[in-house]
Amino acid sequence: MKVLVIGAAGMIGRKLIERLARDGALGGRRIEALAATDIVAPSPGPAPFAIATEACDIAAPYVAPKLIAGRPDVIFLLASIVSGEAEADFEKGYAINLDGTRNIFEAIRREQALAGGSYRPRIVFTSSIAVFGAPFPEAIDDEYFLTPLTSYGTQKAILELLIADYSRRGFFDGVGIRLPTITVRPGAPNKAASGFFSSIMREPLAGKEAILPVGDQVMHWHASPRSAIGFLIHAATMETGPLGARRSLTMPGVAATVAEQIEALRTIAGDAAVARIRRQPDPAIERIVSGWPRKFDAARAKSLGFRAEGTFFDILGAYVEDENVRPGA
Amino acid sequence: MKVLVIGAAGMIGRKLIERLARDGALGGRRIEALAATDIVAPSPGPAPFAIATEACDIAAPYVAPKLIAGRPDVIFLLASIVSGEAEADFEKGYAINLDGTRNIFEAIRREQALAGGSYRPRIVFTSSIAVFGAPFPEAIDDEYFLTPLTSYGTQKAILELLIADYSRRGFFDGVGIRLPTITVRPGAPNKAASGFFSSIMREPLAGKEAILPVGDQVMHWHASPRSAIGFLIHAATMETGPLGARRSLTMPGVAATVAEQIEALRTIAGDAAVARIRRQPDPAIERIVSGWPRKFDAARAKSLGFRAEGTFFDILGAYVEDENVRPGA
Numbered sequence: 001m002k003v004l005v006i007g008a009a010g011m012i013g014r015k016l017i018e019r020l021a022r023d024g025a026l027g028g029r030r031i032e033a034l035a036a037t038d039i040v041a042p043s044p045g046p047a048p049f050a051i052a053t054e055a056c057d058i059a060a061p062y063v064a065p066k067l068i069a070g071r072p073d074v075i076f077l078l079a080s081i082v083s084g085e086a087e088a089d090f091e092k093g094y095a096i097n098l099d100g101t102r103n104i105f106e107a108i109r110r111e112q113a114l115a116g117g118s119y120r121p122r123i124v125f126t127s128s129i130a131v132f133g134a135p136f137p138e139a140i141d142d143e144y145f146l147t148p149l150t151s152y153g154t155q156k157a158i159l160e161l162l163i164a165d166y167s168r169r170g171f172f173d174g175v176g177i178r179l180p181t182i183t184v185r186p187g188a189p190n191k192a193a194s195g196f197f198s199s200i201m202r203e204p205l206a207g208k209e210a211i212l213p214v215g216d217q218v219m220h221w222h223a224s225p226r227s228a229i230g231f232l233i234h235a236a237t238m239e240t241g242p243l244g245a246r247r248s249l250t251m252p253g254v255a256a257t258v259a260e261q262i263e264a265l266r267t268i269a270g271d272a273a274v275a276r277i278r279r280q281p282d283p284a285i286e287r288i289v290s291g292w293p294r295k296f297d298a299a300r301a302k303s304l305g306f307r308a309e310g311t312f313f314d315i316l317g318a319y320v321e322d323e324n325v326r327p328g329a
Numbered sequence: 330m331k332v333l334v335i336g337a338a339g340m341i342g343r344k345l346i347e348r349l350a351r352d353g354a355l356g357g358r359r360i361e362a363l364a365a366t367d368i369v370a371p372s373p374g375p376a377p378f379a380i381a382t383e384a385c386d387i388a389a390p391y392v393a394p395k396l397i398a399g400r401p402d403v404i405f406l407l408a409s410i411v412s413g414e415a416e417a418d419f420e421k422g423y424a425i426n427l428d429g430t431r432n433i434f435e436a437i438r439r440e441q442a443l444a445g446g447s448y449r450p451r452i453v454f455t456s457s458i459a460v461f462g463a464p465f466p467e468a469i470d471d472e473y474f475l476t477p478l479t480s481y482g483t484q485k486a487i488l489e490l491l492i493a494d495y496s497r498r499g500f501f502d503g504v505g506i507r508l509p510t511i512t513v514r515p516g517a518p519n520k521a522a523s524g525f526f527s528s529i530m531r532e533p534l535a536g537k538e539a540i541l542p543v544g545d546q547v548m549h550w551h552a553s554p555r556s557a558i559g560f561l562i563h564a565a566t567m568e569t570g571p572l573g574a575r576r577s578l579t580m581p582g583v584a585a586t587v588a589e590q591i592e593a594l595r596t597i598a599g600d601a602a603v604a605r606i607r608r609q610p611d612p613a614i615e616r617i618v619s620g621w622p623r624k625f626d627a628a629r630a631k632s633l634g635f636r637a638e639g640t641f642f643d644i645l646g647a648y649v650e651d652e653n654v655r656p657g658a
Contacts, residue, residue: 090438090498109419133574145474146490149574154494158487161475165483169419245462245478 001029002070006058006104007078009038011185012126012228016076019229021047026074027237037067038079058100064107071111074236075172077101077125082192083152090151097155101125105162109171123163123174124235127248129221131157131178134291142250142300149291160248167240167247175235176248177301180223180308184319193288197222201261201316204276205269205325213282216259219294223253224318227308234306242304252302255295256312264313268320269327330358333401335387335433336408338367340514341455341557345405348558350376355403356566366396367408387429393436400440403565404501406430406454411521412481419480426484430454434491438500452492452503453564456577458550460486460507463620471579471629478620489577496569496576504564505577506630509552509637513648522617526551530590530645533605534598534654542611545588548623552582553647556637563635571633581631584624585641593642597649598656 003026007013017036021044025031031049036042041055056063058079068075079100080086086093105123112119132140133149146157156178163174185198189210196213197220203210223231231251243249256264266274298306309315320327332355336342346365350373354360360378365371370384385392387408408429409415415422434452441448461469462478475486485507492503514527518539525542526549532539552560560580569576585593595603627635638644649656 143474145472147575148490148494149497151494151498154490157490161477161483161486161490165477165480168478169480246476 001026001031001073003031003034004067004070004072004075005034005036005042005078006067006076007038007080008036008042008044008053009040010078011187011225012182012232013038013042013076013078014044015225015229016078016232017042017044017047017051019233021045021049024048026233035067035070035072057096058103059095061103064103065110068104068107068111071115071119072121074122074124075104075108076232076236077104077123080152080155083130083150084192086152086155087150093151093155097152098158101159102162105166105171109166112171120170121172122236122240123172124232125159125163125174125176125248126232127156127160127176127178128153129178129180129250129293129296131160132293136293139255139295139297140250140293141297164245164247168245173240174247175238175240175243177231177235177306178248178250179228179231180221180251180253180296182225182228183222183315185225186319186323193285194220194292196285197261200258200277201265201319204265204273205320205327207276209276209278211280212258212277213280213285214258214289215281215286216262217257218289219255219257220289221253221255221293221296222312222315223251223308224315224322226318226322227253231306238305249301249304249306250296250298252298252306252308253296254309254312254315256315260312261316264311264316267313268316273327330355330360330402331399332360332363333396333399333404334363334365334371335396335404335406336367337365337371337373337382338369339407340516340554341511341561342367342371342405342407343373344554344558345407345561346371346373346376346380348562350374350378353377355562364396364399364401386425387432388424390432393432394439397433397436397440400444400448401450403451403453404433404437405561405565406433406452409481409484412459412479413521415481415484416479422480422484426481427487430488431491434495434500438495441500449499450501451565451569452501453561454488454492454503454505454577455561456485456489456505456507457482458507458509458579458622458625460489461622465622468584468624468626469579469622470626493574493576497574502569503576504567504569504572506560506564506635507577507579508557508560509550509580509582511554511557512551512644514554515648515652522614523549523621525614526590529587529606530594530648533594533602534649534656536605538605538607540609541587541606542609542614543587543618544610544615545591546586547618548584548586549618550582550584550622550625551641551644552580552637553644553651555647555651556580556582560635567634578630578633578635579625579627581627581635581637582625583638583641583644589641590645593640593645596642597645602656
């Protein structure tokens with residue numbers, strides 16, 4: 001089978017390709033070739049199949065037909081600019097996040113016509129809990145309405161609607177997965193408002209100080225990178241019949257307070273690590289975070305076989321294992 | 330003030346312009362000029378203000394900037410191809426219903442930039458209960474999620490999301506109103522699957538036979554054309570502050586069974602009129618109708634001042650009055 005990963009240079013894209021390279025197969029079918037693309041050329045590691053990499057901009061209309069011409073069986077759509085950038089640059093956000101992905105959908109529809117109807121790939125799209133906006137119920141269930149409060153969330157919500165319609169019409173077989181905040185993100189601290197959820201774990205484990213800009217009782221919705229990759233693989237291989245017309249799913253995760261995160265860190269790395277968290281309240285970040293969803297009832301995804309960690313301790317354990325961290329070192 | 334009506338040749342557009350001509354004003358401000366456009370040139374009646382009419386296709390990218398160049402204060406967006414056509418012609422549906430209206434949004438955003446930020450019109454967009462798809466709860470409330478089961482409903486739902494985002498960003502001040510099925514539609518019977526809800530009232534009142542393709546217990550969600558125009562006027566003039574980020578509203582209406590419709594007809598026009606309804610079950614129409622919403626709890630719109638009829642008898646009474654029907658004649 002042939003796999004296409006769009007947005008392959010990001011953290012999730014890299015980890016997905018690592019996992020596919022390790023498995024050599026997807027849903028029991030051997031992978032023969034993988035195409036990896038992003039705005040910068042991805043540089044994946046070794047794999048038991050051919051990997052073609054290319055830098056390209058999906059907002060450019062000529063790109064999508066070229067990417068789809070090879071008729072990949074499974075297409076992972078991970079490419080988007082982040083929330084802050086989509087907010088700062090309205091045109092760029094719509095051009096890349098909405099129209100870039102819609103270009104891919106249209107290229108698939110045209111390729112299906114060229115193939116006399118026989119081409120109908122599986123699409124896996126990473127949506128976001130940013131499709132939801134405050135005010136929220138205590139836990140957001142599978143029938144809560146989409147009320148994005150950012151352009152990024154709006155673009156994701158629109159793509160969810162398009163995936164449902166293109167799938168219903170038979171142009172492709174699409175699944176949208178709304179990822180929790182991915183914690184613990186490896187690598188350097190980033191500027192995202194949500195960055196502290198990872199950095200207050202990652203930096204103390206590395207013997208470095210981290211700043212906590214919000215109160216300990218702030219609750220948030222997390223899953224590990226390992227779970228995120230598991231979601232993508234499951235979405236690429238699951239039976240889609242039971243999805244019916246509702247093609248996008250809130251992924252399971254862990255609702256944890258900052259206090260619970262800190263206790264998990266204490267258990268794994270001791271008081272010395274916890275002491276590296278410096279409390280420095282930031283009203284701007286507190287205000288942003290107060291508008292975010294805290295907790296979901298992801299019953300539908302769980303019943304369809306999506307699995308996440310059960311506690312934040314498990315999430316931190318996955319980080320320590322997957323990134324070869326030596327706590328207390 | 331200047332008003333632009335896009336989709337002015339349809340039943341709602343014509344009745345809206347009649348009402349504006351009668352009032353001569355909108356929200357207490359005198360109307361100085363009205364531009365009326367549609368895919369065919371509208372032919373409105375006399376008015377106390379200048380009316381410019383033009384046939385144009387909003388799917389053509391050069392059209393929107395021209396329509397917006399005059400900086401209308403209020404823009405009614407009524408143009409779309411109907412559900413059946415959007416289902417039969419995927420490309421045409423997206424080109425007109427989605428991209429055509431998005432072209433208008435973008436033209437407004439650019440006109441605002443040209444005006445140094447001072448141009449920010451009120452937008453009133455007619456959405457549809459087709460944004461909802463089965464399975465439904467008993468009554469659909471204001472927080473029920475959008476799950477369209479048609480391309481038409483998908484296009485409307487996407488525009489609702491765009492209206493919320495463009496309004497949040499301050500490009501315009503938008504309100505989306507989800508109209509009930511408009512009953513009784515005047516004029517000739519049409520091919521829409523929902524057409525019988527009107528024709529079983531209109532035709533017997535005109536001394537003609539009408540076919541009822543579904544059972545008497547089928548329940549549906551109705552409002553009169555008069556109420557629909559009232560919704561448009563209210564959406565154009567209301568304070569939008571209380572809408573917050575949730576810019577689209579399910580309009581109030583009447584949940585009536587076919588049996589209740591028939592009893593209203595009997596009260597107004599007697600048994601002889603009722604006898605002109607011929608029962609001829611059509612499994613195809615029964616199946617389509619079974620997927621439609623039946624009843625809403627439109628609490629939010631009501632609390633914001635939108636008003637509809639209280640019973641189906643009132644709806645039929647509005648038809649008899651507004652269309653100068655003489656029951657039993």
